[in-house]
Amino acid sequence: MGAARRFLESRPPLALSLQFADASHRAQLPRHKVARWIRAALARPAEITVRLVGAEEGQALNRDYRGKDYATNVLTFDYSREPVVVADLILCAPVVAAEARASRTPLQAHYAHLLVHGALHAQGYDHESDAEAKVMEARESEVLTQLGFADPYR
Numbered sequence: 001m002g003a004a005r006r007f008l009e010s011r012p013p014l015a016l017s018l019q020f021a022d023a024s025h026r027a028q029l030p031r032h033k034v035a036r037w038i039r040a041a042l043a044r045p046a047e048i049t050v051r052l053v054g055a056e057e058g059q060a061l062n063r064d065y066r067g068k069d070y071a072t073n074v075l076t077f078d079y080s081r082e083p084v085v086v087a088d089l090i091l092c093a094p095v096v097a098a099e100a101r102a103s104r105t106p107l108q109a110h111y112a113h114l115l116v117h118g119a120l121h122a123q124g125y126d127h128e129s130d131a132e133a134k135v136m137e138a139r140e141s142e143v144l145t146q147l148g149f150a151d152p153y154r
Helices: 003-009 031-041 055-066 093-103 107-122 130-146
Strands: 014-020 046-053 074-080 085-092
Touching (some): 031 046, 031 130, 046 055, 046 107, 107 130
């Protein structure tokens, strides 16, 4: 058994709900892959809902909950961190696609990165300060390379 497989099999359990208000990238996000990417970032059991939305819903959520009147790539709503991580991860499909195109990153790799990023936020990681960003980005890079993706920060 390979190291990557052993790593993933040792990860905590995940109860996943996957919703598509915007189904334009549904083929890029098969349930088993979404679960694999999120589980790779978890340090404890989790119940996570992932919802893909369009620009209008993404903008409304960002405006209503963060006071920022634009659609953003991923929003994390964390409700509990212990003993079980409970969170909603909202991904705005048009923003994710535009970012992937602009950075010449495969769409599926960018989704994996944002799901790992959101799962880390749900566990308390943040990037408000330079020190926090350094820790969070290092963890994202570690998880994504273990999953077989390129380091998004190189």
